[in-house]
Amino acid sequence: MKEPTVVRPESNWPGKVRYAFLVSGALSDRVLAAFPELDVSDVTTGDTTLYGPVDSPTDLRGMLARFDALGLTVIEMRRLPD
Numbered sequence: 642m643k644e645p646t647v648v649r650p651e652s653n654w655p656g657k658v659r660y661a662f663l664v665s666g667a668l669s670d671r672v673l674a675a676f677p678e679l680d681v682s683d684v685t686t687g688d689t690t691l692y693g694p695v696d697s698p699t700d701l702r703g704m705l706a707r708f709d710a711l712g713l714t715v716i717e718m719r720r721l722p723d
Contacts, residue, residue, distance in 0.1 A: 659721040660701070661692040665714040675707055688716060 662679070668689045673681060679693040695701045708715050 657694040657696060659693060659723075660695050661690055661717075661719050661721055662704075662708070662715055663717040664689045664691060664708065665716055668713075672711055672713070675711060676704070692721065 665688055667684050667687065668681075673691075676691055679691040682690040682692065695704065705715070705718075
């Protein structure tokens with residue numbers, strides 16, 4: 642009997658995918674240092690947008706865990722066009 646093929650989420654990930662995260666409030670330099678892989682857009686509405694490449698679903702979950710550990714509220718998360 643043939644063993645079933647296990648498909649891992651990473652195997653369907655299309656290389657580097659870019660995401661944007663809208664976070665509530667202005668972030669300090671110390672908090673921004675926790676996300677060296679992300680760039681920051683200008684803060685004009687009182688909220689902060691971080692954006693950049695995410696290499697895998699595991700990295701995405703880790704990034705969301707960092708937001709949570711720092712007590713940040715992610716208002717919106719969206720995949721950016723290629």
